[in-house]
Amino acid sequence: MNYNNSEFLASYGLSRQLPDSDRPEIVFSGRSNVGKSSLINKLCNRKKLARVSATPGKTATINFYRVDTAYFVDLPGYGYAKVSNAERERWDDLINSYFEADRAVCLLVQLLDSRHAPSADDVQMLEYLHYHRIPFVAALTKGDKLKKSEMAARKEEFEKICAPYGCQGVVLTSAENGLGMDELRALLEASMTP
Ligand code: GTP
Ligand code: MG
Numbered sequence: 443m444n445y446n447n448s449e450f451l452a453s454y455g456l457s458r459q460l461p462d463s464d465r466p467e468i469v470f471s472g473r474s475n476v477g478k479s480s481l482i483n484k485l486c487n488r489k490k491l492a493r494v495s496a497t498p499g500k501t502a503t504i505n506f507y508r509v510d511t512a513y514f515v516d517l518p519g520y521g522y523a524k525v526s527n528a529e530r531e532r533w534d535d536l537i538n539s540y541f542e543a544d545r546a547v548c549l550l551v552q553l554l555d556s557r558h559a560p561s562a563d564d565v566q567m568l569e570y571l572h573y574h575r576i577p578f579v580a581a582l583t584k585g586d587k588l589k590k591s592e593m594a595a596r597k598e599e600f601e602k603i604c605a606p607y608g609c610q611g612v613v614l615t616s617a618e619n620g621l622g623m624d625e626l627r628a629l630l631e632a633s634m635t636p
Contacts, residue, residue, distance in 0.1 A: 443631055444510045448486040453503035456536055461506060463545040466634045467513045472553030473563060474519030477583035480617035482514055492516055504540055521563035541574060549577055549633035556582035556596055556614060560603060572607040579611040579629050580604045586616040
């Protein structure tokens, strides 16, 4: 797959219809501020394909990117403390409507902050993925913030946590220095080959 051939398509809220499901989709999910947009940019060798926010909770829509022959789908971040109940409900509706639309999802990349244990929201998301049998891998983000000496142990810890939910692989990544990008790309490509 040519990651250098990418473009932003559109943002979708509840009222807008999603684009036709005419190519495989790679979905990115995770807490607000975990680094979804940054990871998408790094995978695509772009600085501003996906908007990186200093203020969390900014991406309250599903953002679609076309990356060569696939779609990258950036889900709105969850777990941001300062949202109202109405906004939370809207998030639920948006996510459910996306997964219930029976689209060509070949893999979901669940982002988890490598420095912290999964939050209650993360665990809820893992349960959701497991329950709906959505194939997924975990990308541990901000790996550049870990000490070299703790990397292997951290990864192992997350593997143990994620495996019961059907996780197909754990990759330690960094959008800062490119750690894990080749490994993650290989998993994306494997999921797209029938
Ligand atoms: P929302 O769209 O609000 O849900 O956030 P997001 O998950 O898209 O996170 P985003 O990519 O906007 O990054 C949030 C913050 O984390 C930014 O300040 C990024 O610069 C920082 N960040 C993201 N990835 C990394 C990383 O690998 N290493 C470091 N050190 N910082 C990162
Ligand atoms: Mg974002």
